[in-house]
Amino acid sequence: MTTEPTATASILSGEPLDVAILGAGISGIGAAHYLTVEHPGRRFAILESRDTIGGTWDLFKYPGIRSDSDLHTFGYEFKPWTDPQAIADAPRILDYLREAVADDDLESKIAFNRRVVSADWSDDEQLWTLTVQHYDTGESSEVKARWVFAGTGYYNYAEGFTPEFPGTDSFAGQIIHPQHWPEDLDYRGKKVVVIGSGATAVTLVPSMAGDAAHVTMLQRTPTYVIPLPRKDPIANTMKTVLGDKRGFALSRQKNIWQQKFFYSFCQSHPKLARKVIRSTNAALLPRDFDIDTHFNPPYDPWDQRLCVVPDGDLFRALKKGTASIATGRIKTFVENGIELEDGTVLEADIVVTATGLNLQMFGGLELHRNGEPIALRDTIAYRGAMLSGVPNWTLAIGYTNSSWTLKIGLLCEYLCRILTHMDEGGFTSVEAIPDPGMETRPLLDFGAGYVKRALDRLPKQGVAEPWTMTMAVAADVKQLRNGEVDDRFLNYRKATEKAPETVDA
Known part of the structure; x- marks a missing residue:
């Protein structure tokens, strides 16, 4: 699957994107589906650093590569897995993802060979400015977006450990x-x-x-x-x-x-x-x-x-x-x-x-706010979906003890609910703000070596909802599918309003 250069240019030019999706793997394609169905009027694009879709399932070529969880849960809730294999090999998963792209006519929404190397949020503009490296031409450009969905997974795709x-x-x-x-x-x-x-x-x-x-x-x-x-x-x-x-x-x-x-x-x-x-x-x-x-x-x-x-x-x-x-x-x-x-x-x-693999958040991009760098280790995950001090940004990390995609679907639902609430209130941004001095713990409470090696570079989580990174479907149905979108920790802002003071974790 390829995208013509003219199509790529048209996606990323003109008015700011409503949502920039980073990565055309299973998370990014899922987000594109939910936006297509729940917010059909929104302008979005998927920026993919490679020349094809699939993420992990196209990158790895070693013998026997397959899922390690069943495709009835690893697949999308909205798209039945019809193949008789439940523990499926990579070619079958890639076919499934290609079908999902075709089902929603997403081909023209994907910009290949485009890697976001930095992202800077402007409180004045109420926009993200994404610096994009063009792998096919060696050039770079800037893309404006109102919201970013980081569907990059959390592995370093350039090198393993x-x-x-x-x-x-x-x-x-x-x-x-x-x-x-x-x-x-x-x-x-x-x-x-x-x-x-x-x-x-x-x-x-x-x-x-x-x-x-x-x-x-x-x-x-x-x-x-x-x-x-x-x-x-x-x-x-x-x-x-x-x-x-x-x-x-x-x-x-x-x-x-x-x-x-x-x-x-x-x-x-x-x-x-x-x-x-x-x-x-x-x-x-x-x-x-x-x-x-x-x-x-x-x-x-x-x-x-x-x-x-x-x-x-x-x-x-x-x-x-x-x-x-x-x-x-x-x-x-x-x-x-x-x-x-x-x-x-x-x-x-x-x-x-x-x-093993090396853990890397957001594909290694540099994150800024008003030109000042954001240290991820100083942020706290809110509902496992957003980060404190980082407006209009979705953190897309799936489950470590179950099928990854089960959580991604719930995160996409939550994003769509947030966007609907912003439309109804005329808001241009939303930011999660924790209580001062809130107790925190590591983002991923998991003993894997790739997690332990990266703990000092990762965001943190709290010890109580809604600041926990839950690893259970029932808990996330409560937090993401049915939870409030306007609780006291979320600060919604209109373009004419002053940005809130940030709180150190």
């Missing part, structure tokens, strides 16, 4: 990060070591095991891994019997409750949950498999995100012997592989560093 391993210069093979996967990589008949134990690693290992001579997953710390059917038989039956629309809606609710139940079960009964997960693992592994070493995380279930393997493919590869797991710390790379601290040498022709 790779620790500094000693001895890499001595290794005779290839070292690859999944974020920069060579499309022409031939790993047939080669020995592969995948460093990591997260979602990317458990996807790569069984996907490569069929063609490689052998694949070893090298983990420093085990992760909880659970099998789920790639095809959801109950959901597919519902869609067959009730039709796509109604069957999808019921399947979505079923899976939301399943996710909620399992997460709550893990949080309230961690010892029992641990026993259930490990018993499931043991049933799928060879009898002599060292489960106490390789599937024995030192933390409780859902202190970090669980890994899903469709149809137990990782366990099948381990049982078949085409893959194995090594648990230990790396001492050094050697010419023919990796030496662990216990002296074990894992032979490898290719090493894949599935060691």
Whole structure:
């Protein structure tokens, strides 16, 4: 999918945009749908830094890339997921997103190769000025917008996280990060070591095991891994019997409750949950498999995100012997592989560093107000949707313990309700203002390494509503779908009124 240069120019020229959407991934396309339906008269555009839609699902090219949650909840509420695969691969997800773009005639609203590198809010103009870098021409331009929806996710799409391993210069093979996967990589008949134990690693290992001579997953710390059917038989039956629309809606609710139940079960009964997960693992592994070493995380279930393997493919590869797991710390790379601290040498022709991603808010753009920089660490998230001291800006971060898109849909609904309230009151801006000295805590209460590495650069959240970053659908239905849009923490302003004093967090 491409956009002609003349179309791109027409989107971004003339009067200020009512809404500038950053990113044409699953969040940005969802926001565009809600604006199209709820505010058809509004002028909006999607600014996408790459030359195609899809975000994560087009960027990553490594073998087997797929969702790690079901598409009945990861898909949009407004667009039924009709494919029989529930845990779906990237090409199917991309087809779904392309259909969503076509359904709402969004092609002409997307400006490709346009990356917003800075954004400056003017209290006098009541507008955002976006500085846009043109990746196709090398030029830059300015775009004015009344509101910004930051659908950029929270990963650094330019580079992933790779620790500094000693001895890499001595290794005779290839070292690859999944974020920069060579499309022409031939790993047939080669020995592969995948460093990591997260979602990317458990996807790569069984996907490569069929063609490689052998694949070893090298983990420093085990992760909880659970099998789920790639095809959801109950959901597919519902869609067959009730039709796509109604069957999808019921399947979505079923899976939301399943996710909620399992997460709550893990949080309230961690010892029992641990026993259930490990018993499931043991049933799928060879009898002599060292489960106490390789599937024995030192933390409780859902202190970090669980890994899903469709149809137990990782366990099948381990049982078949085409893959194995090594648990230990790396001492050094050697010419023919990796030496662990216990002296074990894992032979490898290719090493894949599935060691995680770097967290980056808003695609790394510089945020300003009246020319003065805004430090994100000094802001506080309001309803998980806005940031204190940042007018007319939607923070689009999905769930870490459930399907990302479940929250994005609710955030889009909330944005549309805010815009309606502003229309009715004749307001030009709205800003969330916390009480002075309000107690705060980290934005993401999550033990993942990529979160811990970035905590000092992230906004914060409060300890009570509406300043909490909730990770539960029911709580966000209350806050975002049904919550007030004019409570005492929101300061609405008309163009003729003076801006409020900002409050230090």
